[in-house]
Amino acid sequence: MIYLDNAATSWPKPEKVYLAADEALRRGGNPGRSGHKLSIAAGRSVEETRMLLARLFAIPRPEAIAFTLNTTDALNLALKGILKEGDHVVTSSMEHNSVARPLEALKSSGVEVTKVATSPLSGVDIQDVRASIKENTKLMVFTHVSNVTGTINPISDIGELCRERGILLLVDAAQSAGVIPIDVMEMDIDLLAFPGHKSLLGPAGTGGLYIRDGLVLNPIREGGTGSFSELLTQPEKIPDRYESGTLNAPGIAGLGAGVRFLLEQGVGTLREKESALANRLLEGISQISGITVFGPPAGRLRTGVVSLVVDGMEPTQTAAILDDAFDIAVRAGLHCAPDTHRMLGTLETGGTVRFSIGAFNTEEEIDLCLEALRSIAEEGGLGEVRE
Amino acid sequence: MNLQRYSRQTVFDEIGEAGQERLLRSRVAVIGVGAIGTVIANNLCRAGVGFVRLIDRDYVELGNLQRQVLYTEEDARQRVPKAVAACEHLREVNSEIELEPVITDVNSSNIEALISDIDLVLDGSDNLEARYLINEACFKENRPWIYAGAIVGAGMTMNIIPGETPCLRCLFSHSLPSGTGPTCSTAGVVNGITGVIASIASTEALKILIGSSDVRKTLLAIDIWSNLFDEITIEQNRDCPVCAHHEYKLLGRLSGSYTTSLCGRDSVQVVPGSKTTIDIERFAQRLKGIGTVRYSRFMLQFSGGEVEFSLFPDGRAIIDKVKDESAARSIYSEYIGL
Structure with a gap:
């Protein structure tokens, strides 16, 4: 199996991720609840992961990171915890439904939304973002990287603009955390929503939200935090305020091992490797006729997410053939980002076939994938039934 | 209870008033209400079986009307669930019995519940995956069931009674892998054969329910187009995983297709x-x-x-x-x- 669906979830994981999750599950203990040795050990492991994440994203205080179920959960907490009736929010047409749907729902509670058009090659134009600011603009929310085309948004420029104008910036790092170096201070990011199970190489069911110091959100979920139990109201203390209910301790322990692996390898090193593989794939595809690629071409700034269509074939069919005949795992369809497909012109034609490169892919795998694509483009045309 | 409406059955010695009363106290489930299932349901409701559960996941379509006798063009226009349409029509035929529509796909998680309060299960399904599941559930719950199937001009039916007869796994030890056998859509089916097979199966149902000694113990295989009528004695496979070893693999499996x-x-x-x-x-x-x-x-x-x-x-x-x-x-x- 050649796995090229890392944008959905990364696979395989570093060996230590499996071991850490297994160890945490066997060790037991509810983190931050009871005072016994097991609970303390579980709590410690969660706090270690928090510290590793803080190191990875240059976050000054680890408590500023709240663990969530996934990026969607983190984005919901950020959007619903901040936006109120009368607020204006600026976003782009390159967003995943995990941003687009909560915003659509917030519209009915009186939140105003402006979607800035994006280019598949370079993301949003900072001038367009600037032009969309209104008096009541409270927040900007942008995906760092398109999950369909690998296009990168100019987050540092947006961050600078936001700081200038006193607007909060929420970044959806679903496709960038662990791929592109992120420094929340340098990039002026107020809120960073990230997944644990993609390029941070942790298990599914993990993720988090960084919340800048001094920013208090309305929690979208109240409940037990293991602290301040005498209060009937949700505590102010972070991260407890946002972490009601038992945390996914085994998952978070695994995530810690994933982040440790990234810190050891260096996010920059992995990025270079993935870029080289993406370029190899793109250059190879450009030699095959009958394939249309969307997003930045080889050599341009992008991540290892490559979207294409084999002419005359439904994306779902191409993906099924790759899986069935060539044992190559990719994803077909809209990738939960309908606005992006509207921009690409692929909304009504079934979306694209997405190849997403991860930390463990090799040049040989990319070459096999190119052979498969060549074979599909050349021999995949459908013929009539002969008598 | 007034048995007047069932006089043609009560005067028939083999059924009589006692048999009719047993039918009225009986509970059956028909799994799949298509060509065979509609005929079975129709016969059993008219015969006065007291409780009939009709289970199907599909909606009525125009192409069903050629053989699925309970449905109308209006049902197809409205895309009524088959289980619901069948119950509505049969309520007009017999309001004195209880009819229960269940719109679902039979699977390993729900089949035991669907048959646990039932005396006899009738097969109106269109695939072997479902039939193997019915077979296992019926042996596990110790319920008789009647296998019935048809394609082109041919059909087969067999009474499968735990402890008395071989089971479906003895008859077909392995299913054909998906996509390798013909189906009614690709090969066709005439409505005579579905009607004949279903009528025979529903008559066997009456016999089983009243405890008749005339219950058939063989596999009946007929082809009304080629004029072949066969009764075949099926041997119990002494190594049958289901009826000999009581291994219910499909029931334990959490996913089929x-x-x-x-x-x-x-x-x-x-x-x-x-x-x-x-x-x-x-x-x-x-x-x-x-x-x-x-x-x-x-x-x-x-x-x-x-x-x-x-x-x-x-x-x-x-x-x-x-x-x-x-x-x-x-x-x-x-x-x-x-």
């Missing part, structure tokens, strides 16, 4: 529960009479009427223009075979 909605369009991918290899070219030949078929060495694309799908050599299919996974499974079962 697997379906996923694919993002993008109204399409659902169906992957068969067991491994199969489909000869795309042969399959294309089989489908060409009922729609447009085009194929390559990687896949086949079919469209005929409302039905559109792509089929791949490993048996997976992408069913287009369907609203839910259950509708996709039905098309798979009908055109490719489960």
